[in-house]
Amino acid sequence: MNANPPINDAILQVEHLSMKFGGLVAIGDLSFRAKRGEITALIGPNGAGKTTVFNCITGFYKPSEGMITLNRSDGSSFLLERLPNHEIPARAKVARTFQNIRLFSGMTLLENLLVAQHNKLMKASGYTVLGLFGFSSYRKVSAESVDLAKHWLEKANLVDRADDPAGDLPYGAQRRLEIARAMCTGPELLCLDEPAAGLNPKESLALNELLMDIKNNSGTSILLIEHDMSVVMQISDHVVVLEYGRKISDGDPKTVRTDPRVIAAYLGVDDEEVETVLTEVGDEEVIEQLDTGPDSAHGPGNSASMLAGPVSDTVGHSNGGERVTVEKGAGKADRSGPRAPDERQSTDKSGGRK
Amino acid sequence: MAAIVTPESDTVAAPMQRALREAFYAAVIALGLFVLFIGLKTDQNIKNELILVQRWGLLAAVVIITAVGRFLYVGFGQPAIERAKARKAAAPAAVAEPGFVSRNFNKIGITALVLYPVAIVALVGLQGSLKWVDNFGIQILIYVMLAWGLNIVVGLAGLLDLGYVAFYAVGAYAYALLGTHYGLSFWILLPAAGAMAAMWGVLLGFPVLRLRGDYLAIVTLAFGEIIRLVIINWREVTNGSAGISGIPKVTFFGLMSFNVSDPNYIGKVLHIATSSAYYKIFLYYLILALALFTAFVTIRLRRLPVGRAWEALREDEIACRSLGINTTTTKLTAFATGAMFGGFAGSFFAARQGFVSPESFVFLESAIILAIVVLGGMGSLGGIAVAAVVMIGGTEILRELDFLKAVFGPDFTPELYRMLLFGMAMVIVMLWKPRGFVGSREPTAFLKERRAVSSSFTKEGHG
Ligand SMILES: Nc1ncnc2c1ncn2[C@@H]1O[C@H](COP(=O)(O)OP(=O)(O)O)[C@@H](O)[C@H]1O
Ligand SMILES: [Mg+2]
Numbered sequence: 001m002n003a004n005p006p007i008n009d010a011i012l013q014v015e016h017l018s019m020k021f022g023g024l025v026a027i028g029d030l031s032f033r034a035k036r037g038e039i040t041a042l043i044g045p046n047g048a049g050k051t052t053v054f055n056c057i058t059g060f061y062k063p064s065e066g067m068i069t070l071n072r073s074d075g076s077s078f079l080l081e082r083l084p085n086h087e088i089p090a091r092a093k094v095a096r097t098f099q100n101i102r103l104f105s106g107m108t109l110l111e112n113l114l115v116a117q118h119n120k121l122m123k124a125s126g127y128t129v130l131g132l133f134g135f136s137s138y139r140k141v142s143a144e145s146v147d148l149a150k151h152w153l154e155k156a157n158l159v160d161r162a163d164d165p166a167g168d169l170p171y172g173a174q175r176r177l178e179i180a181r182a183m184c185t186g187p188e189l190l191c192l193d194e195p196a197a198g199l200n201p202k203e204s205l206a207l208n209e210l211l212m213d214i215k216n217n218s219g220t221s222i223l224l225i226e227h228d229m230s231v232v233m234q235i236s237d238h239v240v241v242l243e244y245g246r247k248i249s250d251g252d253p254k255t256v257r258t259d260p261r262v263i264a265a266y267l268g269v270d271d272e273e274v275e276t277v278l279t280e281v282g283d284e285e286v287i288e289q290l291d292t293g294p295d296s297a298h299g300p301g302n303s304a305s306m307l308a309g310p311v312s313d314t315v316g317h318s319n320g321g322e323r324v325t326v327e328k329g330a331g332k333a334d335r336s337g338p339r340a341p342d343e344r345q346s347t348d349k350s351g352g353r354k
Numbered sequence: 355m356a357a358i359v360t361p362e363s364d365t366v367a368a369p370m371q372r373a374l375r376e377a378f379y380a381a382v383i384a385l386g387l388f389v390l391f392i393g394l395k396t397d398q399n400i401k402n403e404l405i406l407v408q409r410w411g412l413l414a415a416v417v418i419i420t421a422v423g424r425f426l427y428v429g430f431g432q433p434a435i436e437r438a439k440a441r442k443a444a445a446p447a448a449v450a451e452p453g454f455v456s457r458n459f460n461k462i463g464i465t466a467l468v469l470y471p472v473a474i475v476a477l478v479g480l481q482g483s484l485k486w487v488d489n490f491g492i493q494i495l496i497y498v499m500l501a502w503g504l505n506i507v508v509g510l511a512g513l514l515d516l517g518y519v520a521f522y523a524v525g526a527y528a529y530a531l532l533g534t535h536y537g538l539s540f541w542i543l544l545p546a547a548g549a550m551a552a553m554w555g556v557l558l559g560f561p562v563l564r565l566r567g568d569y570l571a572i573v574t575l576a577f578g579e580i581i582r583l584v585i586i587n588w589r590e591v592t593n594g595s596a597g598i599s600g601i602p603k604v605t606f607f608g609l610m611s612f613n614v615s616d617p618n619y620i621g622k623v624l625h626i627a628t629s630s631a632y633y634k635i636f637l638y639y640l641i642l643a644l645a646l647f648t649a650f651v652t653i654r655l656r657r658l659p660v661g662r663a664w665e666a667l668r669e670d671e672i673a674c675r676s677l678g679i680n681t682t683t684t685k686l687t688a689f690a691t692g693a694m695f696g697g698f699a700g701s702f703f704a705a706r707q708g709f710v711s712p713e714s715f716v717f718l719e720s721a722i723i724l725a726i727v728v729l730g731g732m733g734s735l736g737g738i739a740v741a742a743v744v745m746i747g748g749t750e751i752l753r754e755l756d757f758l759k760a761v762f763g764p765d766f767t768p769e770l771y772r773m774l775l776f777g778m779a780m781v782i783v784m785l786w787k788p789r790g791f792v793g794s795r796e797p798t799a800f801l802k803e804r805r806a807v808s809s810s811f812t813k814e815g816h817g
Binding site for chain 1: 675
């Protein structure tokens with residue numbers, strides 16, 4: 001098993017991945033690796049192609065080019081771009097959640113988690129035949145599956161609501177339930193698409209705890225898309241930054257957050273993030289770099305340069321603990337509510353188009 | 355300026371005034387509409403001339419009925435509805451503890467169904483029971499069974515199938531052909547017919563289940579028509595539109611027969627008087643057993659992983675795939691299982707009628723079965739049974755309403771208004787209960803307590 005340690009070290013290898021929609025290059029020649037047992041974060045501005053990468057990994061899209069290799073801990077490897085959609089969770093043990101939550105809203109929490117154990121239960125029920133006659137072997141596995149579901153409900157802090165419909169849960173709880181459901185498939189790699197989007201600070205904290213718990217206790221590696229920089233910086237071991245479908249930075253959180261290209265990308269595209277990033281960074285070196293103006297090759301030049309002035313003001317004030325918003329982005333920065341609605345559309349489209 | 359009327363006092367103090375005004379408008383509109391429709395009628399007299407018959411009395415009656423109806427609705431109906439709504443809003447938390455009847459609905463229903471023929475025979479005698487057991491009991495139960503079968507496809511898996519009657523036809527012709535040509539017994543052909551229908555379900559499913567929503571509905575509709583047209587045109591085998599007659603009767607597991615000429619005729623074996631009612635009562639219990647078998651299997655399947663996967667498929671197909679569920683085979687099993695029960699019902703139908711022809715398998719049948727499923731509340735067995743009783747029983751009972759002839763004249767045939775009433779009933783039920791009689795869903799597993807899931811959370815499926 002250890003004959004080739006570098007390969008087994010990485011649970012997921014993405015090599016020269018490209019995805020084109022008509023003329024649009026959503027992902028261009030992307031290569032990265034996710035290490036086993038780590039949390040790898042995939043970040044980037046809206047429309048950078050993060051969800052598209054997930055859809056390629058989990059088989060919802062067939063990539064135009066490239067190779068996605070998944071190495072399971074038992075030594076077997078799978079080329080994910082060749083597996084049919086539903087076999088990726090079943091055989092390669094990759095589970096995912098969706099940017100716009102996709103629960104079975106009319107089914108109870110427990111049922112949601114039982115559906116996730118479909119393949120195991122199906123086999124135990126002798127493809128329905130044995131189960132129909134109530135064989136005891138099936139009943140045993142069925143009871144075990146309820147126990148597993150209960151285990152994850154407890155981890156997600158939802159066990160009190162086990163018999164309520166999933167659609168009745170508050171947003172943060174739905175996110176946790178979706179993660180619990182994905183974990184019930186027994187994955188080796190868990191792909192989470194913006195799990196913290198639209199959560200309030202308390203829910204966000206509960207989410208972080210759940211993710212750390214998964215990382216430390218279940219042996220599942222995590223690939224995470226996240227907009228919330230605090231989540232990324234706190235919990236991830238490795239960060240890959242995308243912009244316009246290309247990788248612009250790759251490394252541990254510290255190197256990435258001081259990478260001028262990353263800052264430029266965030267400044268250039270989404271002024272809402274400026275404040276967050278800079279508060280996170282609070283780094284003299286970066287501020288100097290910003291003063292010289294971001295690289296105009298990345299992102300619309302004009303909005304970036306317009307922001308360059310006020311931005312450094314913001315840093316100065318927020319270091320003093322006071323929150324002063326950037327003038328131009330004031331309206332947007334005030335909008336602290338869920339970011340989900342405008343993004344929901346984009347994934348509804350990408351999810352339903354298969 | 356004391357004459358200022360606040361909006362509240364306007365609506366509270368003057369409902370009668372408003373009702374009168376509305377009634378007047380309604381009368382005017384009705385008069386305008388009906389003066390040519392009802393007031394004047396063209397007819398032919400004895401010399402074959404076209405004449406105008408004037409019916410002012412009838413016109414006046416219609417206009418007055420309209421005005422009075424509108425007056426009552428605006429004056430009393432609307433305020434009552436408002437008050438009921440206000441009362442409901444005031445006390446939202448008080449959920450009534452389900453009464454004895456609703457708690458034991460299933461047991462009471464099954465007991466009533468088992469005792470029904472006995473009660474009928476006791477009430478109207480053997481000969482009189484024929485109509486009640488056959489036209490009502492058996493007829494309704496066939497539709498209950500068909501609707502329960504379709505419920506697996508539409509209600510659980512969320513696949514809109516407009517051609518369900520095709521599987522019914524396959525089952526009926528399977529029994530009719532194999533029974534008449536090879537003389538095989540019903541008890542062998544019943545499973546064979548089910549298997550054959552299931553096979554057709556899979557054959558149809560393979561190409562079709564990639565489609566979703568409207569497209570799936572249209573293609574299944576087309577499939578239903580194709581089967582019917584094949585039956586009509588494949589004369590050498592199916593005898594075309596003339597149909598197949600002389601289909602053997604069901605025997606009592608080979609022990610007793612229901613043919614008077616046979617040596618083991620039931621009357622001779624049990625030493626009772628000859629009557630055709632025995633066969634009908636036997637058929638009644640047979641279809642009751644088949645329907646209950648359908649219900650039993652459905653309930654069982656729902657609690658197994660397949661059944662749960664069907665419902666998950668209805669809720670969100672993409673999430674299903676992300677959990678490793680093979681959606682194609684899951685849809686196929688739903689299709690095949692539903693088709694199988696359609697096949698069972700079909701072979702029973704052939705045995706009961708003794709005659710099958712393509713006319714029994716028109717699109718209208720599919721539509722009626724689907725309507726029953728939707729009216730009953732998709733996924734709910736109890737609701738569907740009630741819907742079948744109301745819809746099929748209601749249309750059958752129209753034949754019995756002879757007194758209507760006294761009201762509307764001797765050439766009034768209430769059966770002709772069957773579809774009109776069917777449609778009206780559907781509209782009313784859908785307005786009153788948009789999710790059908792039973793909108794809530796029973797969860798298939800629970801940790802602490804089983805609580806019904808309100809229909810506002812369940813989805814209908816997209817394909
Ligand atoms: N199914 C699709 N068809 C066409 N374009 C798509 C599709 N899915 C995604 N895209 C495009 O690919 C780009 C990347 O989208 P996405 O991966 O959703 O970005 P992110 O998740 O990083 O916000 C966007 O420009 C989007 O419009
Ligand atoms: Mg996205």
